Amino acid sequence: MTSDAPPAATGKPTPPAERRARPVAGIAPRLHERAFDILASQIASGALAPGERLLESRVAERFGISRAPARQALARLERVGLVSRSDGHGFQVMPLAGPAPAVPAVDVSGETPIQLAPESTWQRIYADVEQEVVSRTALGAFRVVENHLAAYYGVSRTVAREVLSRLNQRGVVRKDNRLHWYAPALTPAYVAELFEMRAILEPAALRLAFPRLAPGQVATLLANLRDAAAHPDAVDGARLGALENELHVGLLGRCGNATLMEALATCQTLLVALTFLYVRSPQPHGREPFIAEHLDVAERLAAADVEGAADALRDHLRGSFGRAVERLDRVRREFSPGPLPYLSPL
Template sequence: MSGRDGTIKAAIAAGEQVSPAGRRPRPVAGIAPRLHERAFDILASQIASGALAPGERLLESRVAERFGISRAPARQALARLERVGLVSRSDGHGFEVLPLAGPPPVVSAKTISDGATIQLAPESTWQRIYADVEQEVVSRTALGAFRVVENHLAAYYGVSRTVAREVLSRLNERGVVRKDTRLHWYAPALTPAYVAELFEMRAILEPGALRLAFPRLAPGQVATLRANLRDAAAHPDTVDGARLGILETELHVGLLGRCGNATLMEALATCQTLLVALTFLYARAPQPHGREPFIAEHLDVAERLAAADIEGAADALRNHLRGSFGRAVERLDRVRREFCPGPLPYLSPL
């Protein structure tokens, strides 16, 4: 029995409606597919294409976050994938992608590149202002610590305090803001001591995440990473701050995120304020002659991964992080000397 036939029979057994051609019927004209149906189609397509590899774990919370939906439709989509035999419940928690029994099933959903953000639900109000708030806060932490006043933030953007609170909660998850002992929001200054702590934590955790991620990487993921870095190295004058930020994220978030350990990635998320800050610093304090040292260091990691030298890649990653600390501190010093942002009503210097 082919994988496609097995999937169809499992769908019938589970009570799914399947057309004579082997495809689920299209929704009635004028009625949009439900969120869980759209999430199911995308995930099934990615399993069929190999973008989601056998053995990869799918967590309800991660599916919900990636598609911008609540946990309920994410749970329904995963349950449906289980019913049709594309995933099974993991021994720990979540679901594990199963190997296909034969040729990949034919699915109608468009295959989307792995790691992409697919917004299925309408953008929330907090999402419309989040990027701007994050940039404004992070750009000032190079200068010092700031208290973030929730009601002033809401008034400045013309949103409710509930929306402002959601933005601050998301910033807290990224490590950009914290709460003090009086439960007031504040953004800690990126002092050399604080930056040193963040880099030290990354140097301990990221090599371990890399080792776990290597056997779980999507087909072609290392090749794509290496190609992007080679192109950046060959054409340094075309690499701006935004692209540097993308290259940073491709390794430190996209690749390490394949480690399959949600607890580890949550610990690493507290360091992501550095990635946000570095994107700002790349634009404000670029390297002389447009050459960024981390590109060669990332490329060293990618080349070792391509050669299946996982321990060499972990060592290269650790060395990259150690070298990045000094460059980050130097950039922060330059920004403090040269950057003079205007005041914002929701930020008060501490």
């Protein structure tokens, strides 16, 4: 368990406060009631469409709560007839019979994920650490010193260890034979290995995900890609990253095979790195070749050509390798990050 007690003064420099995520205030006393209100409101408004599956684990993750209140919220939704138990596991959203039920008005229009429970300390610093580490792996390998990481952010070593463990799950850091943490360099050989793994695993995940996709998910993916292709000058680095994640994470995440997704997660360092590299790249983002390649995958899915989509996805990944290596070379020439006390070049 991580400690969220105020950190002791360390005398070490800390990053600017605005770079850290902030916990959300106004937490409801009963988390399961708040989760029920939000889900019921989304079902009543149509934001959660009939047939969409709700899993206890996904509800807990989305709201930042444990499984117990998520389970209570789903059971209450079932009692009032808004969901029913799905074949296998989880629940399915039911079509509304008659007028929409009276539910509390809940503002869920923002893009920020809803958090009903306060973020753990590791969550508040994770994104910053991930960005700092990944942005430097284009330049070389680094040892990550746990106690220096803790001191830099003013957190306990337990929290620092949790952050490193999460980075390890994402493939960003590893442990050497002396059990020291290090971030491997994104060398052409290592990037080739990651792309080869993705080319094997992602088409398999796509085949499994297709029958489990939410209603309208492919149509939304297709619309977003067509809009990006039609308006290339309006596409920035953040949007490119979102388009990458919509296919490679959001859609493939529907595959229902946790072991397969865990294996894929170790390759996710590439997606983190590519988002950073898009920001660094001076070329027009909307003309990034992957948009047309993603479109090919989405159009085949829309036509229910799953095997064709899997082949197109594999071709896309094989073609992306050379572009990623070229972009990494450009970053090595142009990017000069400042030193960080918890990173030591290897």
